[in-house]
Amino acid sequence: APALAGATRAAVPPRPVDEDADAVIVFTSGTTSRPRAVVHTRSSLAAGMATVAGLVRPEPGRPVLGGTFFVLVPSLASGAPVALPARSPRVLARQLRRLGPQATYLTPPQLRAALAEGARFSGRVWTGSAPASAGLLTRVKEAGAEEAWGVYALTELFPAAAVEQADKAAHDGTGDLVGAPLPGVVARTGTSGELLLTGPAARHRYLGEAPDPWVATGDRARLDSGRIVLEGRAKDMVLRDAENIYPGLYEPALHVPGVELALLVGVPAGDGDERLVAVVQPGRGAARPALRAALEKPLARMGAARPDAVLFAEVPLSGRSRKPDRAATARLAARHLAVGGRR
Structure with missing residues (x-):
């Protein structure tokens, strides 16, 4: 911070940090069930962001385009400048052309809207927060992306799994292939076929409830050679x-x-x-x-x-x-x- 340059006051060392202390409460969107208050600790946030950094591998000095917390922090910490996506699809298409980002994170609706405006992509493109079909990822690669990834994530555990377009397009079985669990994430299915996840990035608890290491996703799934294949929401x-x-x-x-x-x-x-x-x-x-x-x-x-x-x-x-x-x-x-x- 330039305003602090030359300050004469001695620096005060920070207090010791309790990594298991509550850090943030995030509400689920409520689109698949009633909204719930998800409590993350400092350590679960750090684990999630470390996973993103290992997955995206942002390089210093090259732009990253994305507007979520889990994109902003790892990118900035790696020395990469971050641009927030324009809301207008037409402006977003121009922004992509001007920046030529090394990595881009957009939701599927943002991707579809940008493609409709003739957007061209560069580097690696990531999408999540809603289902992303193999067809959508294929269109992104056809529009210039080196790689196009679908990310399976929850408010309770971000990110959980990822799959690249080539693997997703090659899947010819039933269900939606979302990829292998990312490092540290453990997946299993319950007796009803519901997907259960745990790992260092998993939320500590729901507000007002007891801690539980396993996140019940509400998704039916099967494990196919170690990869997660979703079979739909149980309630659907x-x-x-x-x-x-x-x-x-x-x-x-x-x-x-x-x-x-x-x-x-x-x-x-x-x-x-x-x-x-x-x-x-x-x-x-x-x-x-x-x-x-x-x-x-x-x-x-x-x-x-x-x-x-x-x-x-x-x-x-x-x-x-x-x-x-x-x-x-x-x-x-x-x-x-x-x-x-x-x-």
Whole structure:
């Protein structure tokens, strides 16, 4: 700090630091469940930022573009200048071109909006806070990125896993591959199939609750050769014809070229059963007849989980990270079915 140069007062050594002391309370977004107050300690924050630094490897003097705490602090500590992303997609595209950042962190909605404005990328691009399809990561690499990574993270443990576009695109099984647990992160599944995580970066507790080393993610998952494959939120299960259908198993297959977003939601049928609707958001300029044809194969492979109807519409988003809003999407699908629509 230039204003302190030449100060005559003697420096006072800092007090000893308790690394296990509470450092910050962060509320979850509330888009997947009721908001909860997450308590992190100094040590859990430090572990999370150290993981980010090891993953992103910011180099001194080269710009990093990103607006989250876990991007800002490790980058600045590594000597890299940080630019906050412009809110306007058009300005953001110009910002990317001017800065040529070594690393960029944007949410999936920000990426889609920037790509729609013809943005070009450089270096390594990271995205998270909401689901990122293999198709979106592929488009980012086609727009100039050397690498395009999807990051799986929670308010309770950031970051937990990461996957590069090439590995994600090569995954041909069901579910959403989010990558291997990052160093220090331990993953297992509970008896119900829920993904449980722990590690040095895990939150200490929820405010007002007892500490618990394991974070219950609310996501169903399986471990495939040490990699995490998400199978959808447990609470998003749709019950149709006495069969449990987990949308997260099948939604990645709906992201064919030309599809921006796709969700499977249940709509009450009035007899205790549900109808399954695929809500598909076409990309800019995508022709719907061509999309219908492209979707036929993945729909046919769903077997008993094939939706009762396919609706082309814009998927509602909510929360600070602009995640797809399933409840609002289900209401949209219900209105569509009420007027007798099918496609």
